[in-house]
Amino acid sequence: MSLAVVIPDRDVSPLLAAMRCQGPEIDIQCWPAITAPEVVKLALVWSVTEQMVADFENLSGVIAFGAGVDRLLELNALRDIPLARIVDPNLANAMARYVVAHVLRHHLRLADLMAQQQRREWAPIRATPKYNVVVLGAGQIGSAVARALEQQGFHVVRWVREPRADDDTAICGKKLLHAALASADYVINTLPLTSATRGILNGELFAECQRSCYLINVGRGEHLVETDLLAALSDGQLSGATLDVFMQEPLPAQHPFWQHRDIVVTPHCAALTDQHAVVAQVIDNYRRVSRGLPMHHLIDRNRGY
Template structure:
């Protein structure tokens, strides 16, 4: 099979060895007649001229395999008619679960309260994890991985998704129960995708539903959060702290108030990176499925946007 690598040039050296090792029967190319390719490996930022990708010349392609989990910048491309699959791989899920667990534990234990200034603060004893309810917004593969990690530490976890689809060993609430999901969350984790339904979902009204002093982690999508509403909730003491990994504009501009706010921690979109070693086998499996006419992994629903 011939596969076109439609990704920024800087990714070639990192990805091509892993992809070829995972799928040795593939001829991976960076140039050639578009009509000759059976599939594309794609990442936003291609072409590097800044123009939108034109998928129409790749009329023979049976698959566009994204290297990233987020596909909101791809599904809006009207020239894309080929099946599109997002990347969900074991390394990505593990990385997201570790990021969420690490920051949840740091906030839960109040690690930053123990300043090394000679003061003996032995009255600041945290509750047990079993006494700190967590709600996860978004119960896809990443949400399930995060839930399992947090439950392993003893946190009571509630999941929320628009569908309310059941998840084994997790209490999951559906669309109409969002207020209930928020009201019980001393730690709220948003793993929601960027869709018309999720944009500004966490606005002033919904942030006010959280228990006073609640913590917010957002490694999902920056558009889910109303930035001004979050800053107001923090300034008023209604929320305790926010750890944000994703933003409406990235990189986050140096002058953005998130950088200087004492109750905001910024991480630079590193919660769940796609690692070639674990992602390449997923891409290889989808390429083989596409060639054999079999069901594809993580096929994107264009209407839902993910």
Template sequence: MPVNVLFSAPPALWSEYEDPLGRALSEAGIDATLSTDLPAEDVDYIVYAPNDHMSDFTPFTRARAVLSLWAGVEGIVGNDTITMPLTRMVDPGLTQGMIDWVTGHALRHHLDIDYFLANQSGAWKPKVPPLATDRPVTVLGLGELGAACAQALAGLGFPVTGWSRSPKSIDGITCLHGDDGLAKALSSAQILVLLLPRTPQTEDLLDAEALNLLPRGAVILNPGRGPLIVDDALLSALDRGAVAHATLDVFRVEPLPADHPYWAHPQVTVTPHIASETRPASASRVIADNIRRAEAGEPLLHLVDRARGY
């Protein structure tokens, strides 16, 4: 008997996922009916990304799991009608995309490429950067993405400190945790990378007090979550030179409003939430593998801890 898989996401995603998800389910040996329209009482698994018409999961009485297409689950984790297991997306393509963005912009700032792009007038103005070994980097957040980016940066020669709320141990990374660890991690960060999830504990983490702990002239990269940063505090730090530059991929309101100060600030680079997109082919294989595991009685991967929010 086939399992019934409901694809519940914005309509534009169906055309991107229908073929790769169907193929991944078949390759995983799963006889599945995959559709955007199934009777709620017949649904076995829900592949989900937030959309306007789906917020009450109560009718899905036999659903065995909600499988999110997104790495961030702050928009769904508090939904009390989800009584079945909830998983988040941990995708090799998503991880590689984040590594590409973080290492690319870290090297851009480390090598001061913006300086050379702005000095193409024929004037010979050498500016030699330090070696990577003399440029401390801090990564806040040591989950799947944070750990991968920290290790990639360490592989380029940067001394990397990582901070997380709970203790972690990662080869080649100085791992800190707790409030005292956060202060220490910030105090050495010539380049600061934000890869924390959005939770009540992390929202507004980078406020004026935290920004004041950074070395003068630090650079901030935020491909994590917009609400980690207090925008007014960051703008103030940029205006007085305490922070040299901020490259931001995520924001409290998206798309970022056209009149937001970030767009016009000379020390801010805006990228439109492109640091780490879920790729349909690789994400479909992750979804199919979790359905295969559930059907075989194996534990689901990437389960969300409702208490922690991710």
């Protein structure tokens, strides 16, 4: 039995060293030097293509290196393979810090203060009187974001597409979302990407928002209809946006987001997976698979997360 690590365009040597130290009994093959694909029973993957995993004919499980699994669910080679994710509590906290930082940057008008500094102007600026936040998503990340903003004095409403048996505080359904958006000063997307949420950040949703609402997208790039965002910024329906995820990554150099005065671009770095959490969970799931047990943190393929 072998573990395959297929994470292209990333230096995985520290990850491999840690796994070999903590799981010395595990035979690890690292892409592209996969010499015996027929003995691979478990694969740790990220940003893979169909071709990269097509030769793993005896897979019993796949672990996603990052938080989102939508692209993995689309691969035919992995269609019938149990898929697990890494659960990293620090990931949610890091995401919450990122969101709070950008909400406060806008709320405190730090960009205006920095512009005044460049002009050598001394003119105190008050924070915006905006405190209403709608968080799309009430999972681990969405809930962490909501708690962090509430601690800063913001009024937060979390929205979910479907009722959750373990959470009766989040609102659900289009009618309640419409009402919440009408008074929203900030809309923060933390939803998983599914067929139902693809393109949810569109002109229709923006039109339901309170005018001059600010958007933060830390979900997936495919949640956003980019042309609708540019139109909403142009006519003032939205006052600005912070985007950490994009339809195409890296974001092409000629993309209009780079130079847009009302858009903050960050290179998908709002929260990066902690290596220690990855190593411990991969080793644990490897040992479970070797004993014929189901992996921890399995994805529900029907729900997409």
